[in-house]
Amino acid sequence: MINRRLFVKLSGTIGAVSIIGANAYCFSSKNVGQYSKIKLTTEFPNGGGEVLLKKMDPITIQVVPHNQNDGGWSKIWWHFQVEGISPNENIILNIEKGSGFAEQVFYSYDDENWALTNSGNIIDIDGIEYVQIHHVMRGEKISFAYDLPYRMKELESKLLPQLQGVPRVKVVDYCKSSHGRVVKAIQLKNTGKKSDRKYGIWLQARAHSFEAGSSWVLHELTKWLISNDLLALQLREIADITILPIVDVDAVEEGRTGKNQKPYDHNRGWSEAKSHWPEVNVTKSKLNKMSSKEMLDMFIDFHGPGNKSHPYFIIAVDKNLKTDIQRTNRQKFFDVLGARSFDENTSKTQSMHQFFYSKREWKSQNHDSSNMWVGQNTTNNVINLTLEVNMGTPLSTLDGYQVEAITLGKAISKYFSQGFHLK
Ligand SMILES: [Zn+2]
Incomplete structure (x- = not known):
C-alpha cells in the first residue's frame, strides 16, 4: 500500500513533537518560539512524497519523492504544504535528485496561482545528491510541488466549466477507477453536416501520474x-x-508517481486480452469500435517530462508500422507540424513550440504501450504517437504549455482540414 506518512525529525534545541493527525506532525515545545507552529503535510489530494524537517535555522526541509516501485523513473512525484513559517523567513529545500529531477520547482501561496522557484544547486549529503533550492517566504502558507499540479481540482474548476453549453461538446463519466474514482472524458462531436464527419481523433494524458505537464x-x-x-x-x-x-x-489524487506501478502501469500491458486497469479496458473497447467504423485516424498519448529541451514524439521506426499509409500519414503530419529529428545541437536548446521526434525500434516485451497497440491493432491509416511534453524547463509554465498546445492543435487542424490525411 502507499506510504503516505510524513517523516519529521527534530534537530538542535527543539525537543518535543506532537502528533496533530495520523499523517501530520508539528512542533509544540514551549521554547521554540516562532518555529513552534511549523507543520508539513502531504495529506491532501495530489500530495505525496516524504517530507522531513531537518533543521530549524535556517529552516531546511528534505524531500524524498514518492517511490512507486524501484526508484529511477518510478520515484519522481512530490507535493507538500508548509504552514507556520514567518514572512521573510528563508526556507531551504533539499530535494533528493532522482532520474527526472527539476532545477526549479513550483510554489503557491493560495494553491491556485503557481510560480517557479529560483534554480537550485546540486549538493551532496552523505553520498546522496540533492537539488538545493532557497526560497524566501512571502505568505502564511506555502505549497511546493515537483511540477505545476494538475489534479481533479484543476480539471473540475478550470476546464469542465468552460465546456458547459458549448454545442456538440459533452463531458461524460468514462469509467470507475480501481479505487472507485470517476474518470472523466470529453467528447467533441463534429460540428459540420453529417457528411462532413470524416475523422476520429483520440487524445489522452496522464497514463503516468507524475507527468502533470501532459495534462x-x-x-x-x-x-x-x-x-x-x-x-x-x-x-x-x-x-x-x-x-x-x-x-x-x-x-x-493519491500523490503517487504512477510510472512502473505493479503489475504494470497504464502505458504497459496493452496487448493483454484484459488489462489490469479498468481505464485501459474501456479505452481499448472504444478504440476498437472507432476502428471498426474506420473512424480512428490519430491517437496521441501525452506524456512527459521530455528531455529538458523540446517537446518530442517517441515513435516506432518505420518498419514497425503496419502499413505504408501509416508511414506516409505520419511523415506528412510531421511535415505540417515542422517536427524534426534531434541532432547534437538541437538537443542543447529549449523551446515549447519546436517539435521533434525520436524513432525507436520496438520490442514487445518492453514497449507494450498504448501507442504500439494502436498502431498494430486499429486502422491501416492511424497515426499513433506518444508525445513527451516539455516538462522541467524554465519555459514549462502555464504560458509555455499553452504555446505547445496551440502549436500542436494548429498542425492537427491543417493536416486534416487541408486534405493531407490518406484513408
Ligand atoms: Zn510517461
Whole structure:
C-alpha cells in the first residue's frame, strides 16, 4: 500500500513533537518560539512524497519523492504544504535528485496561482545528491510541488466549466477507477453536416501520474479546440475528438508517481486480452469500435517530462508500422507540424513550440504501450504517437504549455482540414 506518512525529525534545541493527525506532525515545545507552529503535510489530494524537517535555522526541509516501485523513473512525484513559517523567513529545500529531477520547482501561496522557484544547486549529503533550492517566504502558507499540479481540482474548476453549453461538446463519466474514482472524458462531436464527419481523433494524458505537464498541454489544447480560432473551427467541422485529461486518476489524487506501478502501469500491458486497469479496458473497447467504423485516424498519448529541451514524439521506426499509409500519414503530419529529428545541437536548446521526434525500434516485451497497440491493432491509416511534453524547463509554465498546445492543435487542424490525411 502507499506510504503516505510524513517523516519529521527534530534537530538542535527543539525537543518535543506532537502528533496533530495520523499523517501530520508539528512542533509544540514551549521554547521554540516562532518555529513552534511549523507543520508539513502531504495529506491532501495530489500530495505525496516524504517530507522531513531537518533543521530549524535556517529552516531546511528534505524531500524524498514518492517511490512507486524501484526508484529511477518510478520515484519522481512530490507535493507538500508548509504552514507556520514567518514572512521573510528563508526556507531551504533539499530535494533528493532522482532520474527526472527539476532545477526549479513550483510554489503557491493560495494553491491556485503557481510560480517557479529560483534554480537550485546540486549538493551532496552523505553520498546522496540533492537539488538545493532557497526560497524566501512571502505568505502564511506555502505549497511546493515537483511540477505545476494538475489534479481533479484543476480539471473540475478550470476546464469542465468552460465546456458547459458549448454545442456538440459533452463531458461524460468514462469509467470507475480501481479505487472507485470517476474518470472523466470529453467528447467533441463534429460540428459540420453529417457528411462532413470524416475523422476520429483520440487524445489522452496522464497514463503516468507524475507527468502533470501532459495534462496541462491537453487542457490548453481542449480550450483551443473549442475556441473561435479559424483552424479550430475547421477541424471541429470534420472530426470527432475524444479527450481523456487524466487517465490514472487514482495515482494523481493519491500523490503517487504512477510510472512502473505493479503489475504494470497504464502505458504497459496493452496487448493483454484484459488489462489490469479498468481505464485501459474501456479505452481499448472504444478504440476498437472507432476502428471498426474506420473512424480512428490519430491517437496521441501525452506524456512527459521530455528531455529538458523540446517537446518530442517517441515513435516506432518505420518498419514497425503496419502499413505504408501509416508511414506516409505520419511523415506528412510531421511535415505540417515542422517536427524534426534531434541532432547534437538541437538537443542543447529549449523551446515549447519546436517539435521533434525520436524513432525507436520496438520490442514487445518492453514497449507494450498504448501507442504500439494502436498502431498494430486499429486502422491501416492511424497515426499513433506518444508525445513527451516539455516538462522541467524554465519555459514549462502555464504560458509555455499553452504555446505547445496551440502549436500542436494548429498542425492537427491543417493536416486534416487541408486534405493531407490518406484513408
Ligand atoms: Zn510517461
